[in-house]
Amino acid sequence: MAGKIFLLGNDIDTDQLAPGRFMGQGIKKLSEHCLENAYPNFPKLVKRGDVIFGGKNFGTGSSREQAVEVLKFLKISVVIAQSFAGIFYRNSINLGLPAVVCYDNLHVQDGEIVDFDLKNNQLNLIEKNKSIKLESIPTNLMEILNDGGLIPHLKKRIK
Amino acid sequence: MRMSLAQKIISKAANREFVSVGEVVTAKVDLAMIHDSGGPRRVSPILKDLGANLYNPSKIVVVSDHFVSSGTESGEKILNFTRDWVKKNNTTFYDSEGICHVVLPNKGHLRPGMFVVGGDSHSTTGGAFGAYMFGIGSTEMAGVLATGEIWVKVPKTILLNWHGKLSKGVMAKDIMLYLCGKLGMDGGKYQAIEFMGQAIKNLSINERMTLSNMSAELGAQVGLIAPDNKTADFLTNIGANPGNWKNFFTDDKATGIEKHNFNASILEPQVATPHSPSNSLPVSEIENTKVEIAYIGACTGAKYEDLNIASKILKNNKIHNKIKLLVAPASLEEQKKAKQNGIMKIFEDAGAFILPNSCGICAGYGAHRLDPNIKCISSTARNFKGRMGDKTSKVWLASPATVAATAIFGSITDPRDYLLN
Numbered sequence: 001m002a003g004k005i006f007l008l009g010n011d012i013d014t015d016q017l018a019p020g021r022f023m024g025q026g027i028k029k030l031s032e033h034c035l036e037n038a039y040p041n042f043p044k045l046v047k048r049g050d051v052i053f054g055g056k057n058f059g060t061g062s063s064r065e066q067a068v069e070v071l072k073f074l075k076i077s078v079v080i081a082q083s084f085a086g087i088f089y090r091n092s093i094n095l096g097l098p099a100v101v102c103y104d105n106l107h108v109q110d111g112e113i114v115d116f117d118l119k120n121n122q123l124n125l126i127e128k129n130k131s132i133k134l135e136s137i138p139t140n141l142m143e144i145l146n147d148g149g150l151i152p153h154l155k156k157r158i159k
Numbered sequence: 160m161r162m163s164l165a166q167k168i169i170s171k172a173a174n175r176e177f178v179s180v181g182e183v184v185t186a187k188v189d190l191a192m193i194h195d196s197g198g199p200r201r202v203s204p205i206l207k208d209l210g211a212n213l214y215n216p217s218k219i220v221v222v223s224d225h226f227v228s229s230g231t232e233s234g235e236k237i238l239n240f241t242r243d244w245v246k247k248n249n250t251t252f253y254d255s256e257g258i259c260h261v262v263l264p265n266k267g268h269l270r271p272g273m274f275v276v277g278g279d280s281h282s283t284t285g286g287a288f289g290a291y292m293f294g295i296g297s298t299e300m301a302g303v304l305a306t307g308e309i310w311v312k313v314p315k316t317i318l319l320n321w322h323g324k325l326s327k328g329v330m331a332k333d334i335m336l337y338l339c340g341k342l343g344m345d346g347g348k349y350q351a352i353e354f355m356g357q358a359i360k361n362l363s364i365n366e367r368m369t370l371s372n373m374s375a376e377l378g379a380q381v382g383l384i385a386p387d388n389k390t391a392d393f394l395t396n397i398g399a400n401p402g403n404w405k406n407f408f409t410d411d412k413a414t415g416i417e418k419h420n421f422n423a424s425i426l427e428p429q430v431a432t433p434h435s436p437s438n439s440l441p442v443s444e445i446e447n448t449k450v451e452i453a454y455i456g457a458c459t460g461a462k463y464e465d466l467n468i469a470s471k472i473l474k475n476n477k478i479h480n481k482i483k484l485l486v487a488p489a490s491l492e493e494q495k496k497a498k499q500n501g502i503m504k505i506f507e508d509a510g511a512f513i514l515p516n517s518c519g520i521c522a523g524y525g526a527h528r529l530d531p532n533i534k535c536i537s538s539t540a541r542n543f544k545g546r547m548g549d550k551t552s553k554v555w556l557a558s559p560a561t562v563a564a565t566a567i568f569g570s571i572t573d574p575r576d577y578l579l580n
């Protein structure tokens with residue numbers, strides 16, 4: 001599915017994704033404040049299938065799962081980053097949102113249209129007619145993602 | 160192939176000869192620990208939704224500690240829910256015997272080379288016994304309880320090498336607060352921290368537990384210490400089998416290792432100012448800050464050794480008349496031992512209040528929660544705003560020695576002054 005890129009910097013923390021002061025007010029309210037400083041108007045601009053492309057240490061901070069839930073709520077299709085904070089990465093996979101490592105952020109631009117190809121581990125840059133390579137997701141995590149997250153994955157296994 | 164201690168334990172749990180750093184593997188869990196707060200009440204609805212049974216009740220340990228003596232009706236309900244769940248599910252259960260991270264190892268559940276998960280962020284404490292133990296949330300825990308497995312990304316290892324010798328009155332807590340200040344609360348990068356060096360070798364098992372426990376404050380997944388003779392003796396003494404502990408250490412020149420060196424000999428007692436453990440300073444820089452409550456409690460600050468050193472400082476001293484000293488021994492067993500050795504008597508003579516063996520005000524519960532504007536010095540692990548009571552209360556973190564000395568002097572002070580004479 002095609003979408004546009006939201007290019008972000010290093011160290012996007014869980015408080016920027018799901019601000020602590022709106023915690024406990026529901027995921028909709030939280031999502032209205034997602035990335036309000038790092039990318040003004042993000043919740044209004046984002047559309048189904050769009051892609052986040054962050055720098056190093058994406059999702060650093062607390063263990064709150066809401067940091068992933070807001071991105072799912074806003075219909076982001078994948079979070080790509082040069083590296084992820086450990087707990088965010090765990091939460092993202094377990095909640096069924098693909099988190100993919102890509103070291104090369106020099107060849108993508110904010111707002112450009114891309115097609116995320118999970119099967120072939122690549123990001124197709126539609127306008128440039130090029131593609132960049134993504135690190136592959138380990139097979140055991142792919143199974144979780146394909147099932148839509150840990151809970152549906154377990155349901156399938158236990159059945 | 161050369162491997163770090165973390166790699167060795169994970170490869171064993173994943174039933175593999177070798178695992179490389181960065182690889183994601185599925186590991187079999189040797190033990191899962193849950194407590195009354197994040198445990199039964201949270202996992203049981205998820206398990207129900209999954210239609211799953213426990214994979215192996217004998218590998219699950221439940222501890223009630225958070226809501227013990229919370230003094231609330233909802234707390235009592237949660238405790239009763241926990242008791243019912245345990246009865247139904249036939250797991251091992253320690254009810255109101257102390258804080259999970261202290262009860263678990265004291266009962267011999269944690270041994271070198273084990274791969275363990277806990278439903279609490281300070282589950283890193285297991286690292287002190289050479290176990291790969293980390294905290295997970297309730298959803299993942301439900302998955303573990305149902306399947307006995309969890310995925311893990313093989314971490315890099317950050318070696319924190321402490322050479323030299325700690326001076327008398329300087330404790331593991333001071334090492335940890337210093338590290339929080341130096342490396343920051345994400346200095347551990349969710350990788351494996353491993354403590355090593357002469358100063359770590361010299362530490363007692365209790366003191367090592369403090370380091371592993373607060374590796375959570377450094378943002379590490381685990382805080383390991385390679386088992387040695389002390390570990391083996393500790394386990395043997397409590398009737399547990401230390402197993403082939405000699406196999407578990409980081410090989411020379413293993414890959415993915417980052418090493419930092421520190422000199423223990425020049426370390427001063429540390430105090431973290433409100434509201435973060437990373438705000439740590441040498442005690443000399445904030446001496447004379449006035450507080451009203453001194454708290455010796457929590458998994459990281461009221462184990463036997465903690466009580467012992469605090470009592471040495473309090474012996475033959477009275478608490479300052481403007482200070483209330485609260486002591487909540489981390490477990491029933493530690494309290495018993497402290498009583499036998501005259502330690503509890505010293506606390507009582509000095510004028511301390513003894514609180515139940517539970518998380519208590521560290522988790523923000525009980526009759527002694529901090530009131531508005533109260534200033535408190537505490538041997539706990541976290542001083543986040545409002546954690547121990549009212550939003551306007553303030554908490555300084557320090558070693559139990561520094562807390563005890565402060566209780567006598569009336570404002571924050573260096574415990575070494577009381578140990579010299």
Ligand code: SF4
Nearest residue numbers: 457458518521522540
């Ligand atoms: S004593 Fe404090 S840090 Fe330890 S388990 Fe209880 S609430 Fe957590």
